[in-house]
Amino acid sequence: NAGVMQNPRHLVRRRGQEARLRCSPMKGHSHVYWYRQLPEEGLKFMVYLQKENIIDESGMPKERFSAEFPKEGPSILRIQQVVRGDSAAYFCASSNRAGVQETQYFGPGTRLLVL
């Protein structure tokens, strides 16, 4: 049973370009979470999605960031017009049920570098 997969593992973008980060949850998991980790800082929650629905986007910046989890295919975190401050590691996690008592399984992360 493959774990959570994220691609690409490393992504380099120039300021103003778009970044698309993909996350395939564990088989059978329908709940996906996205986190951002800045250097020397803790993980910050961004968004929680179930299939085709955004459940909680309270941690998502209001502009330039969007997320989706379509019926088919991976979850996508999209960052438009990237700026240097977007450079960070982006992790997704998945669980098979809702609720904070459920274990979240994390992917290896995508490291975004904005030049």
Add this chain to the structure above:
Amino acid sequence: SQKIEQNSEALNIQEGKTATLTCNYTNYSPAYLQWYRQDPGRGPVFLLLIRENEKEKRKERLKVTFDTTLKQSLFHITASQPADSATYLCALAANYGQNFVFGPGTRLSVLP
């Protein structure tokens, strides 16, 4: 505002000793508290979850305590090994919430 602190950014201990990591929080009433391990360049790995009505939880060489009066959780690794060297994160969640708030982590180094 809510704040989570973890003891000293880095902790060095001798192999075989017990490592004790601290997670303190303010302005928060979590119902669940989790501990994760994160190795460099990798995603966090879940270790233990403890509920607010549980005082202590154990798993092999790991022990977690949760004191809601002191607003503190202690994470112990007994008979520590160099392979235990990693960053350890605590994470808190309220009963109604859908997401965890993570602490900054403590980088543990177990010296042979």
